[in-house]
Amino acid sequence: MRAETQAAYVDYVSARLPALHRAAYLLCAGDAHRADDLVQITITRLYQHWKRAARSDNLDAYVHRMLVHTLIDEKRLAWARVHLTERPADLPAPAGGEVHGQVEDRSRLVQVLRTLPPRQRAVLVMRFLLDRPVEEVAETLRCSVGTVKSQSSRGLETLRGMLSRIEEH
Incomplete structure (x- = not known):
């Protein structure tokens, strides 16, 4: 990837990362670790397909579609159904x-x-x-x-x- 193309990718991901994390967190029903994995896979795939994605009319919609498809693809994998430990209880919010x-x-x-x-x-x-x-x-x-x-x-x-x-x- 050329330097200016890579810079555009880094700028986009840096700006949109918090929103992608929020969306992934909600899509994963509050599982922060799974949401982090989902975002990581999505931005890696985005990097691989950046030239095509950057030409999209609505880049945010394109990336959110990738996020949802990544979640759907992940659920199809057998390992996604394996839970090694019980989910820890949520900590109460500070008063x-x-x-x-x-x-x-x-x-x-x-x-x-x-x-x-x-x-x-x-x-x-x-x-x-x-x-x-x-x-x-x-x-x-x-x-x-x-x-x-x-x-x-x-x-x-x-x-x-x-x-x-x-x-x-």
Whole structure:
């Protein structure tokens, strides 16, 4: 890769890395280690295909599509189903003011997202947390626009119900 092409890649990845980590974290239902792996694989593949990706009309959409496809590909591998140890319990958020409330809200959201089926979770993350249009989500997940809309509706209904039950307790 030529120096200016590599510099463009490094600039893009450096700027977008936090957003990619957030998206991967939510797609992986709050599993930070798996999200890190997902991002690493995605940016490695992006490096391999940078010339083609850089010509894309919407580079962010292209990379998010790569992220979702990497997750789907990873789930197909047999080793992805092996859990060597139990998942450690989440640590409680530190007490104190507004930040505490935001951490609790985020923790509740991630807890509920974990319970959703993978496709519903992917649709909700892409639509509402990554702010992607319905058509792009459908193309990324290789399904119809109607499927994205119905999965969004069902997922939001489930989220609302579970969050209200959590708030009641």
